[in-house]
Amino acid sequence: MPEGLEVEIYRRAAEPLIGREIARIEVDERVAAPGVLDRIDDELRGGTVLSARRLGKQLLLDTDGPTLGVHFGMTGRIVVDDVAAIDQLEYGSGRDEPRWDRFRITLADGGSMRVNDPRRWSRVTLDPDISGLGPDLLEVTYDQLRIAVSGRSRPIKALLLDQHVVAGLGNLCVDEVLWHARIAPAHPAGELTGGEVAALHRCMRQHLPVMLDRGGSHRGEVSPAFRAALPSCPQDGAALVRETVGGRTTVWCPVHQV
């Protein structure tokens, strides 16, 4: 599940595209956002990639024409010049079947960028509207977080999963960060103390880059392997709990998360 961390890895993998000319575009109509199919060839072919940016889970490739936006859904992987940025995606298939290529840019120099996605939940857009997204998960400040939680009654987990609040957090990263910050997922956001919000912010700034360096959102201490086996809490040995919070499977420790 490409959360913001995976997409940051994808963004880095896409940087070699900068300065290269787009010669050909192939897109599965089912991953093209409305209207894109009609425009994309005319507006992108012959253009040059100028930069590779990211906001939350959106990869943004600026060209001298429109900006290309790619959202990777749950199982989309990027492959640049035939090298996959991530070999094995959590919940993905781990294979690279040609029939799962949903989007491909062929460059004038013969190279390519493609999106391989078994389940077709990726979305390709032109000049995506990202104005509704919150601050990026790797950049969000304490003040932004404090303002975001104030007056909100929703569980903190539901709030953090809301891309309008913080862009890029997914189910695994939220569980991981709350576990480190010692905050229960169902804790009403607005009832967190200043100290708890500070701990949450500090844990995001501290642990998300470590997970990024290790390879993504599944490389935390409450990893998917842990989640499946549901072992005892590595911090205090208590039995972990699995329940639904914010509509998602949630694993947490009822002893140290309050």
Add this chain to the structure above:
DNA sequence: GCCCTTGTTACGCC
């Protein structure tokens, strides 16, 4: 063949 997975969105309620 049912049920699991996640991110997004539509929708109903308050």
Add this chain to the structure above:
DNA sequence: AGGCGTAACAAGGG
């Protein structure tokens, strides 16, 4: 109006 919860949907894997 807008915050919130729930369900539906995408489709392959176990």
